[in-house]
Amino acid sequence: MKTLRVGRKSCPFFLWSFVKVLPLRPFFKVGKMIRQCAILFGCLAVGEFVVWLTGITVPSSIIGMLLLTLLLKIKLIRLEWVKGMADFLVANLGFFFVPPGVALMLHFNLITGELWQIVVAALLSTVLVLISTGWVYQITDKIISKWRS
Amino acid sequence: MAFLNNPFFLLALTFILFFFSRLLQKKTGVMLLNPILITIALLIIFLKICGIDYDTYRQAGQYIEFWLKPAIVALGIPLYLQLESIRKQLLPILLSQLAGCVVGVVTVVLIAKAMGASQPIILSLAAKSVTTPVAMEVTKAIGGIPSLTAAVVVCVGIFGGMVGVKVMQLFRIRRPQSQGLSLGAASHAVGTDTAMKISEVHGAYASLGLIINGLLTSLLTPFLLDWCGII
Numbered sequence: 472m473k474t475l476r477v478g479r480k481s482c483p484f485f486l487w488s489f490v491k492v493l494p495l496r497p498f499f500k501v502g503k504m505i506r507q508c509a510i511l512f513g514c515l516a517v518g519e520f521v522v523w524l525t526g527i528t529v530p531s532s533i534i535g536m537l538l539l540t541l542l543l544k545i546k547l548i549r550l551e552w553v554k555g556m557a558d559f560l561v562a563n564l565g566f567f568f569v570p571p572g573v574a575l576m577l578h579f580n581l582i583t584g585e586l587w588q589i590v591v592a593a594l595l596s597t598v599l600v601l602i603s604t605g606w607v608y609q610i611t612d613k614i615i616s617k618w619r620s
Numbered sequence: 621m622a623f624l625n626n627p628f629f630l631l632a633l634t635f636i637l638f639f640f641s642r643l644l645q646k647k648t649g650v651m652l653l654n655p656i657l658i659t660i661a662l663l664i665i666f667l668k669i670c671g672i673d674y675d676t677y678r679q680a681g682q683y684i685e686f687w688l689k690p691a692i693v694a695l696g697i698p699l700y701l702q703l704e705s706i707r708k709q710l711l712p713i714l715l716s717q718l719a720g721c722v723v724g725v726v727t728v729v730l731i732a733k734a735m736g737a738s739q740p741i742i743l744s745l746a747a748k749s750v751t752t753p754v755a756m757e758v759t760k761a762i763g764g765i766p767s768l769t770a771a772v773v774v775c776v777g778i779f780g781g782m783v784g785v786k787v788m789q790l791f792r793i794r795r796p797q798s799q800g801l802s803l804g805a806a807s808h809a810v811g812t813d814t815a816m817k818i819s820e821v822h823g824a825y826a827s828l829g830l831i832i833n834g835l836l837t838s839l840l841t842p843f844l845l846d847w848c849g850i851i
Contacts, residue, residue, distance in 0.1 A: 530760075530838050535696075539697070540697075540703070560687065563687075564751070566684065569638060569663070569681075570634070570677070570680075570681025570685045571685055571688075573667070573681060577767070581741065591735060592735065593776050593779075596728035597724075601788060601805075603723040604806065605716070607715050607718075611712040612795075
């Protein structure tokens with residue numbers, strides 16, 4: 472009876488310490504790159520899993536991004552464990568979408584047929600976003616600072 | 621000439637073209653000479669002249685495209701680093717980004733529809749305000765043409781970067797924080813680049829706008845389109 476109680480008591484603590492040590496152990500003597508990739512692709516895999524499970528139309532990479540932010544925030548992983556690889560990826564973000572951009576050559580007919588619609592809609596909408604975002608920020612900030620004082 | 625189909629040759633060509641396009645923009649300092657846009661254009665011209673079809677290029681390009689998703693996951697780090705400044709002004713930032721996101725998606729879709737654009741074009745335009753990798757993911761998820769989104773996003777970014785500050789002065793948006801947020805929300809990375817050149821406050825808030833608007837747009841676009849009766 473007594474041993475059972477001890478076991479139940481120590482169980483959450485044991486689990487917690489295991490979780491805390493878990494990211495450290497397997498990578499103790501492995502290169503940094505492996506750990507960085509493991510964390511990034513791990514987050515991405517969880518995102519893919521969530522999309523597969525629920526069938527939502529949110530990109531899996533966005534779910535992975537939120538997960539990474541969360542893991543950093545609750546300090547389950549440390550910033551330096553992902554920094555190198557992540558910095559490299561963010562700095563070269565632009566380059567990665569050259570190949571998908573080349574797929575444009577497949578849709579030339581569609582685009583030249585509706586060029587005006589695309590140009591007018593995109594540019595007008597951009598101006599509207601600029602104005603609405605700025606206005607809402609200034610108005611809410613003014614209201615909040617008035618309400619506080 | 622069959623060697624031109626070699627994936628390693630095409631990969632090398634992509635790297636070389638991008639390297640020189642970026643060098644060109646750095647040396648001239650002209651915003652319009654966006655290295656991504658130039659590399660895409662040059663590659664398309666090259667493939668057309670040599671009679672190589674897209675599927676052959678994709679054999680090489682898939683190795684570069686593969687890194688898009690991990691790169692977006694990596695954006696979680698700048699978001700984490702900004703968390704403190706978001707917490708201080710949570711409501712104004714979130715509300716303004718929400719407004720930017722809704723206006724950005726709804727207006728472009730409705731204007732395109734009113735002008736008689738076809739369904740795949742409308743779907744491809746919806747996510748035009750956010751940074752390309754995110755926008756392409758959203759377009760893929762809702763069933764548009766990701767490559768068209770990529771081209772539109774880059775053009776919108778350059779346009780916003782060029783006229784953004786003038787438009788905002790015209791409409792009395794003068795605070796550095798709101799100018800930065802607007803630039804980031806409307807024209808993503810190019811807007812952030814422009815904002816960085818104005819001041820550090822502009823730059824920090826622009827990157828905040830880029831990330832939060834990207835997040836909101838990717839989460840809300842399916843529902844907004846449903847609400848507008850597009851899908």
